[in-house]
Amino acid sequence: AQRVTQPEKLLSVFKGAPVELKCNYSYSGSPELFWYVQYSRQRLQLLLRHISRESIKGFTADLNKGETSFHLKKPFAQEEDSAMYYCALTGTSGSRLTFGEGTQLTVNP
Amino acid sequence: DADVTQTPRNRITKTGKRIMLECSQTKGHDRMYWYRQDPGLGLRLIYYSFDVKDINKGEISDGYSVSRQAQAKFSLSLESAIPNQTALYFCATSDPSSDRGAYGYTFGSGTRLTVV
Numbered sequence: 001a002q003r004v005t006q007p008e009k010l011l012s013v014f015k016g017a018p019v020e021l022k023c024n025y026s027y028s029g030s031p032e033l034f035w036y037v038q039y040s041r042q043r044l045q046l047l048l049r050h051i052s053r054e055s056i057k058g059f060t061a062d063l064n065k066g067e068t069s070f071h072l073k074k075p076f077a078q079e080e081d082s083a084m085y086y087c088a089l090t091g092t093s094g095s096r097l098t099f100g101e102g103t104q105l106t107v108n109p
Numbered sequence: 110d111a112d113v114t115q116t117p118r119n120r121i122t123k124t125g126k127r128i129m130l131e132c133s134q135t136k137g138h139d140r141m142y143w144y145r146q147d148p149g150l151g152l153r154l155i156y157y158s159f160d161v162k163d164i165n166k167g168e169i170s171d172g173y174s175v176s177r178q179a180q181a182k183f184s185l186s187l188e189s190a191i192p193n194q195t196a197l198y199f200c201a202t203s204d205p206s207s208d209r210g211a212y213g214y215t216f217g218s219g220t221r222l223t224v225v
Contacts (some may be wrong), residue, residue: 009149043113044152044199044216086151096142096167097214099152 001026004089006100013077016106021072021103023061023087031089033063033070034097047072047085057081077107101106110196112136114201115217122190122224130185130220132200138215140204141183143167143175146197146219155198158183190224 003026013019025031035047048056050063050070061072072088087100113134114170122128132141141162144167154167156175163173172194176184187194200217 005152006151043199043218046214096154096157098154099144101149101151 002031002089002091002098004087004098004100006064006085006087006103008103009101010104010106012106012108015079016076019077019081019105019107021085021087021105023070023072023100025068025070025087025089027068027089027091031091031092033061034088034090035059035061035070035072036086036088036099038086042084044086077105079107079109081105082107113200113202113215113217115198115220117220118218119221120223122222124191124224126190128187128190128222130187130198130200130222132183132185132217133181134183134200134202134215135181136202136204137180138179138202138204138216140202141175141177142201142203143183143185144199144201145194146199152199155185187222187224190222192224194211194224195224 005024007022008105033050037047038044048054059072059074061070063070084102084104086102088097090097116131142157143155146152153169155169155173156167158164158177161177168209174186198220201214
């Protein structure tokens with residue numbers, strides 16, 4: 001079974017501060033991990049995926065297989081980063097995505 | 110025009126009523142999904158379909174049914190709505206040719222359903 005856990009439902013930081021959204025997963029094989037973002041009143045959209053090793057909107061995420069984590073980080077948060085963030089996983093059995101519970105990030109001015 | 114369109118956007122219905130949520134897509138994707146979103150629970154998979162003849166239950170299928178009328182259409186039905194089915198429902202599609210399909214996930218705007 002595959003499972004994704006986001007321990008923080010709410011996270012609040014000030015503009016310019018570093019931010020880290022935590023994600024832990026459980027999967028017996030080789031997972032693919034993703035971060036999706038949902039801005040207010042908008043649909044979910046893909047933010048980044050671990051195999052791309054890319055930085056999107058200043059966000060990065062590193063897959064740590066030893067700790068089974070895929071934390072999302074940004075060194076300097078911006079107010080427009082305020083949104084709901086979902087960590088998601090898919091495994092070798094198909095393309096079904098399993099989502100975490102979500103973290104609502106608020107960046108205060 | 111949106112790639113994945115859900116109708117209605119909002120719906121209030123009474124307990125015991127049958128209701129259908131519709132999803133249509135212009136992406137040409139074979140795979141379609143229905144999720145529900147609840148605060149603190151994230152998105153949970155209700156049903157998914159990998160092609161017109163393939164329907165599969167997700168983790169929370171009880172109380173729901175689906176119909177894949179065509180490649181482009183995937184409907185979710187609540188046979189007898191109950192208040193704990195009040196949620197935001199999302200349809201999504203994916204492209205199996207792009208890295209197990211997950212990279213190609215496209216979501217609709219959601220249907221907010223309230224059962225009173």
